[in-house]
Amino acid sequence: QKEVEQDPGPLSVPEGAIVSLNCTYSNSAFQYFMWYRQYSRKGPELLMYTYSSGNKEDGRFTAQVDKSSKYISLFIRDSQPSDSATYLCAMRGGYQKVTFGIGTKLQVIP
Amino acid sequence: NAGVTQTPKFRILKIGQSMTLQCAQDMNHNYMYWYRQDPGMGLKLIYYSVGAGITDKGEVPNGYNVSRSTTEDFPLRLELAAPSQTSVYFCASSFPGTGFSEAFFGQGTRLTVV
Numbered sequence: 001q002k003e004v005e006q007d008p009g010p011l012s013v014p015e016g017a018i019v020s021l022n023c024t025y026s027n028s029a030f031q032y033f034m035w036y037r038q039y040s041r042k043g044p045e046l047l048m049y050t051y052s053s054g055n056k057e058d059g060r061f062t063a064q065v066d067k068s069s070k071y072i073s074l075f076i077r078d079s080q081p082s083d084s085a086t087y088l089c090a091m092r093g094g095y096q097k098v099t100f101g102i103g104t105k106l107q108v109i110p
Numbered sequence: 111n112a113g114v115t116q117t118p119k120f121r122i123l124k125i126g127q128s129m130t131l132q133c134a135q136d137m138n139h140n141y142m143y144w145y146r147q148d149p150g151m152g153l154k155l156i157y158y159s160v161g162a163g164i165t166d167k168g169e170v171p172n173g174y175n176v177s178r179s180t181t182e183d184f185p186l187r188l189e190l191a192a193p194s195q196t197s198v199y200f201c202a203s204s205f206p207g208t209g210f211s212e213a214f215f216g217q218g219t220r221l222t223v224v
Contacts, residue, residue: 008150034212043114043200043215044153088153097168098213100153 003027006089006101015110019076021087023101026070029093033065035074036088038103044088048074079108112136116201116216123191123223131186131219133201141204142184143168143213144176146197153200159184191223 006023013019021035032051036044048063050056056063062075072091076083086103117132135142144156155168159178173195175187184203188195198220202213 004152041218043202043217044213045215046212049212090153097155097158102150102152 001026003099004089004091004101007104008102010105010107012107012109013079015079015081015108017079017108019074019079019083019106019108021074021076021089021104021106023072023089023091024070025072025091025099027091027093027099028067028070029096030091030099031094032092033063033072034090034098035061035063036090036100038086038088040085047087081108081110084108114201114203114214114216116199116219118219119217120220121222123188123221125191125193125223127191128187128189129191129221131188131199131201131221133184133186133216134182135184135201135203135214136182137203137214138181139203139205139214140181141213142178143202143204144174144184144186145200145202146170147200147218148197156186156199188221193223195221196223197221 004025035048037047038044050063053065053067060077064073084107086105088103089101090098092098114135140161143158145153154170157176159165198218200218201216204213
């Protein structure tokens, strides 16, 4: 079993839809949870960074962490064609190095 | 600020050749990293550095070497290139306070070994 599981997609949604992206993990030591966005042929860029459980909102993006279920989510409201990218979840515990998911490819259709 | 700059963007190497992937950052970050990204495998950490003169192995260091003589530069050396090293390589950097979490990535180097 991989430490971090992420469905690679692709996920296609119409413009304006609410998008839900998810990751599950097996390491209970993970405390810090990140979401990165990666456009085609570009480097990843950090979108959201949360510590422990709970929700964090930033504009149209909401990150949710459920440590009891070892499940994290990224919601995108009012999705736009410019949101089309691959979304990587990432997580770490303490001073440990980051473990990345394989990424979910999202396509928002105008 | 240019952020994290990687050169070259693309390179084709023959088996057994060597090369150095360059990485420079102008944000005065102490922490720097090298990752490789392969389809369906996610980002894997090759080497990292927490400051000038200090480097350590990541998850997949075999076949690579690094050095960190300045805060700004963190080159990755491939000796005796093999087809298994065909990948996209990303350099990243971060503030010490955020550790490995809030990394700024470069644009990547696409390497093909034939």
